[in-house]
Amino acid sequence: MEYLLLVISAILVNNFVLSRFLGICPFLGVSKKIHTALGMSGAVVFVMTIASAVTWALQKYLLEPRGLDKFLQTLTFILVIASLVQLIDIVMKRFAPPLHAALGIFLPLITTNCAVLGAAVLNMKEGFGFFKSVLFGFSAALGFALALLIFTGLREKIDRADPPRCFKGVAISLVTAGLLSLAFMGFSGLVK
């Protein structure tokens, strides 16, 4: 039950994009076509899950015992996540070419994404254990994917509509994102 609540809370209630406002750049940047949005979502789920696991170990066994976790956390996490993703990129290209082709360019793009870093930092702040950290990272990424895919669907429809000239392009996209965020506010109170 506790785990279920964690998952629902990360996906719907405290959605990374729409309630915590993390990862806005890919949210606005790659939401023009469903195909690219899917690739991005896949890459985020992959990276965030792995990053949660690695940063947990790093925090537990390297930073905390030396009392460095108060001020060195952000720097260390960025460094480790970035090089880890590069490593995975190389390994994947060699051993899993289809997966590499599907995630492709998005994998290196999100290495220092704020959503990825946010998940890692939040894990430490909440004091989650290893399994809970990984689960939280995974479901937060699912929440990101959900928001991104919904938004992309909306934008694809808006592209074909005929809004007033002053609203065309980015303006109407930002208004849509705001409305979507409002809609997700409806989930607050679902999990305490």
Add this chain to the structure above:
Amino acid sequence: MDPITTSTLCIGGIGLASAAALSVAEKYLSVKEDPRIAKVAELLPGVNCGGCGYAGCADYARAVVLDNAELTLCAPGGPACAQALAAFLGKAAAALEKRVALVLCCGDDTEATRRAAYNGITDCAAAQATAGGDKGCTYGCLGYASCARVCPVDAIAIRDGIAVVDKAACIACGKCVAACPRKLIKLVPASASIHVLCSSKDKGPAVKKVCGTGCIGCRICTKLSDGAINMDGFLAVVDYTKPLTNEETVAKCPSHCIRKDGAPDVSASTPNS
């Protein structure tokens, strides 16, 4: 140890370890690609239009080198590109004629009627699905820019309510051909200069009712063209495999739907019927 030394050592250590891991991985795990692939990709135009059927120029280059894909699939590059590829790979070049897209309709809003005021979403397929489109002519260009939106090089513009292809900019990728719900766009040889810009198969009186410049099926052009223009029902169609140079066809066409590239619009001087 004081915190400064500890943190410096920590970050330095992590950075060093990561760098070592990455360089080892790069050295032992990286995938060696055929160096010819990069060279072939350089020979391609790099517009990534996807007209060849592969996901962009890099993918086509890979297919050319590894899977023996046809060398003539690149429409933007045209014959020059195919020959360059053939020369580089030591294969025989097949002949490829440069083609351009052509919208087979010249019934713009000054000539053709609209039978309804459409204000739905600006998309030709959507307009077509709404009671068959707002244009009086059921064959003509709707002008909602579905073709212009898919064009990777912005070669299509909407002028007076119909799509017009910029012949110089067109790379003949064929995306607009697939996007047009009325199948008005054809890829024609770039060398051909005289075209019948109408797709209406209706009888003459029916065409005249909705468009001032539609083909009325009078057959005058077929007699002047030495077999290069043939009738398909009530519509004159150019056979691009045969040479068509007789400019009399342009002058004699009573509804001015036979046009020559670059020539001034002949119908502009005649009053709208």
